[in-house]
Amino acid sequence: MNINKFSEITEMSPYTIRYYEKIGLLRGVSRNASGHRWFTEKDIIWVNFIKRLKDTGMPLEEIKKYASLRELGAQTVKERQELLEKHQENLIKHIRQQNEHLKALNTKIDLYKSGEVG
């Protein structure tokens, strides 16, 4: 598919898609006869994984590191797993903290509801 279709499916602007390729996050995207990018199912899967890492707070720099390791093949499996496990830990901590924040926010809103805040 062309970049517009890919943009639609992944819900990312063509600008962002090209940017991701430029910084080395999206590699090996093929081209058609006239030099236009031609995206495949594989690209969708990979971009969706990038989005997941990004949405859970991983900086693009670190996602790039994962991408580079992936590029190097089987010998980096362990390192990639470790990277993901560290991220998993961070994410668990993040969720825990967000739940604490939610609790505090609930308390604050209750004060408003009971008219104790003015």
Added chain:
Amino acid sequence: MNINKFSEITEMSPYTIRYYEKIGLLRGVSRNASGHRWFTEKDIIWVNFIKRLKDTGMPLEEIKKYASLRELGAQTVKERQELLEKHQENLIKHIRQQNEHLKALNTKIDLYKSGEVG
């Protein structure tokens, strides 16, 4: 207390504290005889609330809106409550999504653990 002590307690750099005052997030900070900022317990409470809103993804612009409403006193109680309730909703959605991301990440890591990824 002076800005350094306040910085230590709130775990924010003096730069950030002055910046927050400059953009109108921190208002009515008093000064001592020689023109230096003098922070009180109230400032700590307020900054901690700001941090909570920020940590849960509220942009400083919107926190500023809440601060402005607060400044206007009792007649804005309803509006402030609504603002917080909208944020509460967003936060609940965010936590739900982060949990989904965590589940997907767990699955991915399991693939690594079982040696199905290379």
Added chain:
DNA sequence: GGTTGACTTAGAGTTAACTCTAACTAGTAG
């Protein structure tokens, strides 16, 4: 009285992650 240290300000610089512009090309429809 001079130096040191903790503050002050206005405004410039930084960083991450886009987002856009300008100039260009290739394919298609009239």
Added chain:
DNA sequence: CTACTAGTTAGAGTTAACTCTAAGTCAACC
């Protein structure tokens, strides 16, 4: 052949949220 559309690139511009610099003030110590 011309116009239009959909892409291409390098590189400039934007935004949020800081972070720092430079020049200055003020109180305390030697």
